[in-house]
Amino acid sequence: MAEPVGDGAGGHVLGVDSGGSGLRIAVARIAPDGGMPRTAATFTSHDPVRTGPTGIDADHMLEQLLPAATELARQVGAVGFAAGCVGAAGMGTLGDALRARLPEALSDAFGVRRLALAADAVTAYAGALGQQPGAVVAAGTGLVALGADLTPSGGWRRADGWGHLLGDCGSGAWIGRAGLEAALRAHDGRPGGSRTLLDRAQAVFGPVAGLPAALYPRPDRPAVLASFAPEVARCAARDPLAAGILADAARHIADAAAAACPPVPGAAVALTGGLLALGDPLRVPLRAALAERLPDARPAEAAGSPLDGALAIAAALAEDRLALPVDGKLLQITGHMADPPPRRAG
């Protein structure tokens, strides 16, 4: 453990991105110009923080976070961290233990005086767009759009992100599911079928009679569905039905972006996540759909990752220039905002 430090910790911040694929931790030096902080060292664990009956397991996170952050601080010569930001999937509903434990633990270990606890969508937003107003659509297996309205009456606006049965319209699971339905329609002789997609479904999953048994017992059904999305994209050039699925997906993505985006001319709109890997069969209709639904917005490339976003929020917090909406749910500031770090008696 590093010694708790106070004012000497001004130069470095700590960022954490906790999700289903693991725990990513980084330290960065605060940029002198107020720009995106420069990441100095990162640590990645492929042991995702457990979620138990009381939510995200704070002990399991701290077991990994404290030694890793200590080692990162040592490597970059940081004497503690001026601020930190922990982004976690499910922070809003499952983050009570983190809210209860992290502020004191990170204050004690690293002198962290200001700590942001953020939903992963917020760190994704900050990584993609920094502190500009706009909307970020995070699209992979699922899909959620988050918009930041930086006006005084503003706040965060979420759209979709309801999961594969209730929404996530236009996501990988949505595209793959639509492709498999079209394959089975062709198999049955129902309208709306695609022989091309049926051939691909059989090549990937074997005879379609076995498809229900290959899908329904799996705990990762959305991922199984999403695994077929690249096949739909590959068929789009020669199969109008596959192209139509991607055009529909593009419209759904633009709908979510439009619902989340604040009504500010020039608002930035960025897409993050693995879905863009589908390439032009999705990108081309998506550009058109965004231009139609959000004519006053500015398409932007995502500048960085959710881990970069956590570092950006931490740096802004350290320098008192956090402009993103702090709503106590999606983004909450905890700890010791104005006070020096508390020391335990004795």
Added chain:
Amino acid sequence: MAEPVGDGAGGHVLGVDSGGSGLRIAVARIAPDGGMPRTAATFTSHDPVRTGPTGIDADHMLEQLLPAATELARQVGAVGFAAGCVGAAGMGTLGDALRARLPEALSDAFGVRRLALAADAVTAYAGALGQQPGAVVAAGTGLVALGADLTPSGGWRRADGWGHLLGDCGSGAWIGRAGLEAALRAHDGRPGGSRTLLDRAQAVFGPVAGLPAALYPRPDRPAVLASFAPEVARCAARDPLAAGILADAARHIADAAAAACPPVPGAAVALTGGLLALGDPLRVPLRAALAERLPDARPAEAAGSPLDGALAIAAALAEDRLALPVDGKLLQITGHMADPPPRRAG
């Protein structure tokens, strides 16, 4: 146990309908005119036959079936059964143990010389339409259409029945899911939303933020989705979006019926299952969709239940007048077709 009997068993047949809600057993006297057999007594168990790693558990079925059938035979004064039909959900893929055990067990116990093993969709067909050519759509939480082509080159034709993620288009789960998606679209401010359905969703499930947690961990997700279908139907009169969902469902149901129905003028088309309880908001567009997709077919009311269908198949088998397609999968005749019932030596 009744004594095994041979030729004296001509007057009665045994029917079984095994499904997720239990085991239904009936005996019937064969009608002298070749019509639907007259059910004489029935037994219902609410202990569904277990499905294990080797498929439907034959021992568990026989434990319930043998004593119940013995008692039913005693009540109606039957000295054994000339033929039997066991219909079971999953018979095609999970019925190996039943195929291995039932013929001998029912021959030994009741002198059953001819035994049909049928998928539940086949007994539903026979219960609804008897031995007429046509199509039956079984629609409740899920949806599957089965058509019987009685021409020499014909056979069974299935359409849909792929489950709530891959199909079951127009089913209760499909309608409920579409209604909840429309509710959440209204909540988010995305297009395609319905305030009316959002109000109903909140009345039924509470604040929508809790909807994912109320749905995804449940093992019976399709039933949870289907539980919202009656709300969609109730909203249809005043909400065009809800009415549109039911019109789409009607088209999907008609598509499945059309894919399954043999190309025979005057083929009968019937709908069975709980979905019709949605009433006119579904029935009216469904009548229109069926008239458009199957102009040469004859809409029919389902005459009876799957248990009635099992008895009808057994009676036809006993009298050598089974006309439904025997394909060894959906409908298989086992046992001792031409021979007298075997007797164990000793």
